[in-house]
Amino acid sequence: GIQVEQSPPDLILQEGANSTLRCNFSDSVNNLQWFHQNPWGQLINLFYIPSGTKQNGRLSATTVATERYSLLYISSSQTTDSGVYFCAVVGDDKIIFGKGTRLHILP
Amino acid sequence: DTGVSQDPRHKITKRGQNVTFRCDPISEHNRLYWYRQTLGQGPEFLTYFQNEAQLEKSRLLSDRFSAERPKGSFSTLEIQRTEQGDSAMYLCASSEGPGANVLTFGAGSRLTVL
Numbered sequence: 054g055i056q057v058e059q060s061p062p063d064l065i066l067q068e069g070a071n072s073t074l075r076c077n078f079s080d081s082v083n084n085l086q087w088f089h090q091n092p093w094g095q096l097i098n099l100f101y102i103p104s105g106t107k108q109n110g111r112l113s114a115t116t117v118a119t120e121r122y123s124l125l126y127i128s129s130s131q132t133t134d135s136g137v138y139f140c141a142v143v144g145d146d147k148i149i150f151g152k153g154t155r156l157h158i159l160p
Numbered sequence: 161d162t163g164v165s166q167d168p169r170h171k172i173t174k175r176g177q178n179v180t181f182r183c184d185p186i187s188e189h190n191r192l193y194w195y196r197q198t199l200g201q202g203p204e205f206l207t208y209f210q211n212e213a214q215l216e217k218s219r220l221l222s223d224r225f226s227a228e229r230p231k232g233s234f235s236t237l238e239i240q241r242t243e244q245g246d247s248a249m250y251l252c253a254s255s256e257g258p259g260a261n262v263l264t265f266g267a268g269s270r271l272t273v274l
Contacts, residue, residue: 057202084261094249096203096265139202143261147216148193150202 055080055144059151066130067159074125074154076140084143085116087125090153091136099125099138130158164266166252172272173242180238181269185254192235193263194227195251196220203251209235210257242273 056079066072076085087099100107100114102123107114111130116123127134137153165184173179185192190211195203206225207217211232221227224242229235239246249270253263 086263088265094197094268094270096251096253098262098264101262141203141263147205148261148263149205150195152200152202 054147055082055142055149057140057142057149057151059138059140059154061154062152063155063157065157065159068130068132070130070158072127072130072156074127074138074140074156076123076125076142076151078121078123078140078142078144080121080144082118082121082142082144085118085123086141086143087114087123088139088141089134089136090139096139127156130156132158132160134158164252164254164264166250166266166269168269169267170270170272172274174274175242175244177242178238178240179242179271180236181250181252181271182234182236183252183254183266184234185252186264188256189254189264190232190257191255191261192229193253193255194235194237195253197249197251197268198247206237239271242271244273247271247273 058077084103088096102114102116104118111128113126139153141150167182193208194206197203209229224240227237249268251268253265
């Protein structure tokens with residue numbers, strides 16, 4: 054089946070810093086989503102991005118499907134950005150998650 | 161519509177007991193998914209439904225687990241004879257259907273088996 058790898062596994066940054074999270078996947082996928090899991094466990098959809106680039110405020114994402122990776126950019130990070138970020142890919146109708154990147158923003 | 165609802169949010173049970181979780185998807189979402197998440201891991205696929213039909217089951221779903229979606233609306237996930245290894249967060253998500261696989265998740269049901 055499709056393998057999804059996220060890097061880095063952990064990231065600690067000072068408030069105001071920028072960060073780039075990466076998602077690599079092993080096979081062609083139909084779609085890709087980025088999620089943020091808050092401290093209460095809720096998965097919040099950030100981007101639905103099978104290809105191209107999207108921006109939403111301080112967050113943006115780029116997926117290069119032909120090279121099998123996606124990037125999530127967080128600019129001017131805030132403490133509320135802390136949590137785990139997951140990439141999930143859709144291939145053959147099954148949605149597979151990576152293990153996530155745990156982001157900790159220090160005040 | 162208030163999104164995907166899951167009930168109960170927390171369940172503590174003794175080993176060997178049966179538990180049932182309920183998920184109410186976003187109305188008119190044809191697809192409903194169940195995932196399990198343990199500490200430090202990403203969500204793992206368990207099963208999914210297209211309307212009332214259960215289309216795929218993960219090998220993680222042992223014979224103690226059963227899921228239903230009668231009438232293609234809400235879904236239940238039952239775990240019989242619970243084991244301590246079943247302790248996890250059980251997440252439900254829904255989407256509009258094939259070709260529109262934007263998942264919306266519920267808040268999850270956290271199970272603790274003592």
